[in-house]
Amino acid sequence: MQVTRDFSHYVRAAGAGVQHIDLAVEGVHCAGCMAKIERGLSAIPDVTLARVNLTDRRVALEWKEGTLDPARFIDRLEELGYKAYPYETESAEATEVAESRFLLRCLGVAAFATMNVMMLSIPVWSGNVSDMLPEQRDFFHWLSALIALPAAAYAGQPFFRSAWRALSNKTTNMDVPISIGVCLALGMSVVETINHAEHAYFDAAIMLLTFLLVGRFLDQNMRRRTRAVAGNLAALKAETAAKFVGPDEITQVPVAAINPGDIVLLRPGERCAVDGTVIEGRSEIDQSLITGETLYVTADHGTPVYAGSMNISGTLRVRVSAASEATLLAEITRLLDNALAARSRYMRLADRASRLYAPVVHATALITVLGWVIAGASWHDAIITGVAVLIITCPCALGLAIPTVQTVASGAMFKAGVLLNSGDAVERLAEADHVIFDKTGTLTLPDLEVTNAADIPADIFELAGRLALSSHHPVAAAVAQAAGAKSPIVGAVEEAGQGVRAVVEGVEVRLGRPSFCGAEALVAHATLDPEASVVAFSKGDEKFILSVRQGLRPDAQAVIAALKDRNIGVEILSGDREPAVIAAAHALGIAEWRAGVTPADKIARIEELKRRGTKVLMVGDGMNDAPSLAAAHVSMSPISAAHLSQATADLVFLGRPLAPVVAAIDSARKALHLMRQNLWLAIAYNVLAVPVAISGVVTPLIAAAAMSGSSILVMLNSLRARSASREIV
C-alpha cells in the first residue's frame, strides 16, 4: 500500500501563477529562528516568498505554480528543527483580524483628529484670556468642527453601533451614555459656534473617543492573539486521516478534506480523527476521551467510533458518517444545545455598572437644567450647563476601567499557559467557589506512563524501550518514552496483537502480552495495580513485567491542596468505573467523588449546586464533559481535550501541569478586584467633578484636563494586574 501526503486542501492561488500556503510553526522565538527559516526555505528553487510572522508564529510561503509539493516545505522545516503544519484560517479568527484592523483605523483617525483639534483649541484657550478677536475664535471653532465632525462620525462607529444594538434590544450598555455624550457635545458645540460663543467642546468629544478606542483596541488585540495561538495549536495537532483513494491506495489528508461516505484506514496507535462506523477489521479501542471510561472496548463490524478514540491493537476500515448519525454524539449534542440555551446570560460588570450609571448621569443633567431655569437662568445657559455635566461625566474612565484590566490580566494568564475563549470569563472565573474535575485526561495525563520503572534494571529497561520503538501500540510508545529510547533495534518484527521480537547479540528479546513472552507465571504471582495494563519483556530466560497506566498530573496533589487553601470546594465527577475514581480521589485527598456518571447526571449535579448558590468551575476534557462545561458557571479544558469540549470551555490551559487552573483563578480574582477598584476611582472622579460642572464654571480646558487625568489614573492602576503572583502552589 502506497501512502502519500496531500496538502492541496490548504494551498490557494495568489495571483499570476503563484501558489500560497500558510504554515503554523512550533518553536520560533527569536531573530535567529526567523533568519534560519527564511533562508532555509528561500534556498529551495522556485520559492518566491518565505516570510515568518513572529507574533502569530506562522510562515507565509509562495512558489511558482505546479513546481513544488507543499509537503517538501514541512520536511525542510523539520530538517531545520521546527515542527510545522499547514494552517487554515478559521472564520472566527478572520473576523477578529478584520475587527482589529477596523479598530486600529478608527483609533488612527481619532488620534490624528485629536492632535489637530488640540492644536486649534490651545490658541483659543489662551486667546480667551488675552487678545484673540471673536472672529478669529469663530474661525478656529469652525476649523475644529470641520475636523472633529467627520472624524467622530467615522471613529465613533464601534460605539454607535453597539449602543444602537443595545437600544434596539431594549437594554443598555456602556456605549449608550458614551454615544449620547459624544453626540450632545458635538451638537452643542456646533450650535455654540453658530452663536459666536466663547466655548466649544470639539476637543473633549474627540479626545474621549480616542481614549476609549485605545481600551477597545488593546482588548481586541489580546483576543486576536489568543485566538491565533489556539489556532496554531489546533493546526499543529495535525489531524489527518488515511483516506482510501483507490481500492488499495491511501493518501494522508487533512480532516477538513474528508467527506461523509469516505472510507479511512485506522492503524494501531492512531487516534481516530473522524466520526464513523467500522466496516472491516477488529480491534480494541480506547474511548476515554469520549466517555471517560479507561477500559478498552472491542470494535468490529458496525461499531460506531468517534473522533478522539484511540485504536489500540488491530487495523480498522471506517466509513465516515455525518456527525449527527452517531447515537452517542447525537445525545451529547442535544444535551449541549439545551445547556447552551439555558446558560443564564451573565451580565458583565461593565454592563451592570452602566445600568446604574446611565440613569443617574442623565437625571443629574436634567435636574441641572431645570435647577438653573428655576434659579432664573436663561434656557440657553441652563442647557449649556446641562450638556457640560454630561461631557464631564461621560464615562471615559468608566469605559476604560474594565477593558484595560481585562487586557493586562489575559496577558498574565497567557504567560501562565491559559488561553481565554470568552470575553467575560475573567469575571466569572473570579467568582468560582467550587471546582468539579473530570478524572480521565484532566486530573490524569492523557498519555500512559510506566509505574514500576524503578523495579527494573536500567539496562533491561533501556533495551525494552528500544524494542518498543518498533511497535505502534500506545503501551509500547509509553515504554519507549519512559526509557528515553532513541535508536530502534534493527530487524525487530511486530506480531499483530501479540508484541515485538528481535534478536540482540544472539539472544532473543520480546516485548508484548505476557503469553507472548512466556511470563504468565510471573504475572499470576505479582500483586499489580488493577488499573494498569501489563506488558511483559523477556531477554532469553530473564522475564520482567511492566505496568503501564495513566498517571496523575505531576502537580495534581499540590493544586488540589492550593484550591482547598483558597476555600474552594473540590469534587470529582467521572464517567470512569468506581475503583479507578476511588484510587484517584484517595491519592489526591478529595473527599467528594462520583463515578460512572453520564453526561446528563453531570448536568444534574451542576444544577443542584447552582440551586444552592454555588458558582461552579467545571474542568473537563472529554466529549462527554462538553454539556456540563456549558452548564457550569465557568469552564476550563486542557489543550488535549476533545474538539467539542475545547470549543465549549471558557478557558483552555496548556501543558502537562494542572497549576494553570490555580494561576488562572488567582489572576482572575486579582483582576476582578482591580476592576472594582477602577470603577470606584471613576466614581470618585465624578463625585469631585460633577459639582463643578453643575455650578456652571466648567470650561473646555477643565473638561479636557479632568478627562485625560482620570483616564490615565485608571490605566496605570490596571497595569498592576501584571504582577500576577507566580508562586502558585
Added chain:
Amino acid sequence: MEILVILVPLALMLGGAGLAAFFWSLRSGQYDDLDGAAWRAIADDDPPPQEAPAKR
C-alpha cells in the same frame, strides 16, 4: 493675521498627510507582525534575495 490663510491649510494638509501615511502603513501590513519587525531591524545578515513585498 493674513498668515493664517497659508498656515491653516498647511497645518490641515500636514495632518492629512500623517493620516494618509498611517493608512498606507496599516494597509501594507506593517502592524501584522510587531514582534518580528522589532527583530528584523537588528538582524545582521543580508535579507534573502526574494525579500518580501508584503501584499495581501
